[in-house]
Amino acid sequence: KRLACIAACVPKNSRVVDVGCDHAYLAIELIDRGIACTVVASDIVAGPIAAARKNIQNRALQDKIKLVQANGLQGVQKGEVDCVIIAGMGAGVIIDILEAGQEVIEECNILVLQPMVGIELLRKWLASHSWQIEQEYLIEENGIIYEILVSKPASKAVELSLAECYLGKLGKQELFPRYLEQLIKKQEKILAALDKAKCTEQIVQKRKKTARILQILREAYDE
Numbered sequence: 001k002r003l004a005c006i007a008a009c010v011p012k013n014s015r016v017v018d019v020g021c022d023h024a025y026l027a028i029e030l031i032d033r034g035i036a037c038t039v040v041a042s043d044i045v046a047g048p049i050a051a052a053r054k055n056i057q058n059r060a061l062q063d064k065i066k067l068v069q070a071n072g073l074q075g076v077q078k079g080e081v082d083c084v085i086i087a088g089m090g091a092g093v094i095i096d097i098l099e100a101g102q103e104v105i106e107e108c109n110i111l112v113l114q115p116m117v118g119i120e121l122l123r124k125w126l127a128s129h130s131w132q133i134e135q136e137y138l139i140e141e142n143g144i145i146y147e148i149l150v151s152k153p154a155s156k157a158v159e160l161s162l163a164e165c166y167l168g169k170l171g172k173q174e175l176f177p178r179y180l181e182q183l184i185k186k187q188e189k190i191l192a193a194l195d196k197a198k199c200t201e202q203i204v205q206k207r208k209k210t211a212r213i214l215q216i217l218r219e220a221y222d223e
């Protein structure tokens with residue numbers, strides 16, 4: 001369901017790079033369903049590359065899917081792609097990949113991102129680097145709720161508020177109340193741990209911020 005939703009976010013006839021392709025299931029799905037015309041399937045680790053090679057060869061898709069072992073977007077040639085997918089990694093790693101791959105993403109008209117943690121950091125980074133959030137989805141698979149974010153170039157960089165960083169454009173999703181409950185529980189745990197911590201200036205500031213985030217999430221839940 002998660003990979004199918006990511007595939008559905010990709011515009012038809014795109015030239016895609018899937019960073020961290022692992023087994024290349026998504027790359028294969030994109031070609032099989034006639035969504036992408038070409039895919040660069042890229043991964044940094046040899047094991048996933050070997051699995052991906054086998055799957056691509058089994059489907060005889062070597063002419064449509066180019067497999068590369070590289071860090072982030074480093075294996076992508078100039079002008080080779082117009083859509084970047086990065087799924088199944090933390091927001092910190094995704095941001096590092098986007099930062100290092102600015103020349104590649106400058107040529108793209110869409111980013112499809114699925115962070116495992118820290119989506120608020122990703123929203124902040126995108127907005128401050130002239131990328132606007134077009135759409136966001138919540139997908140549940142095996143009891144886990146995943147966030148999928150579609151971003152397109154914006155005319156200017158903007159700074160998001162704390163509420164915009166934490167809530168994004170998920171408000172209309174059916175899973176939103178359950179998702180918010182999870183976020184609230186997580187922040188409550190952080191706050192409880194901070195309450196027990198030694199009272200330094202840094203802890204005081206972090207507590208203030210966490211309390212503000214909790215207020216934002218609770219208000220959104222009550223709406």
Ligand code: SAM
Pocket residue numbers: 019020021022023042043044045048070071072073086087088089093097
């Ligand atoms: N994208 C797939 C998905 O969503 O199902 C696989 C996710 S898997 C949890 C993460 C994959 O990203 C692994 O295969 C890992 O080797 C790869 N990876 C991690 N850091 C990477 C980086 N900096 N550049 C390329 N691939 C990376």
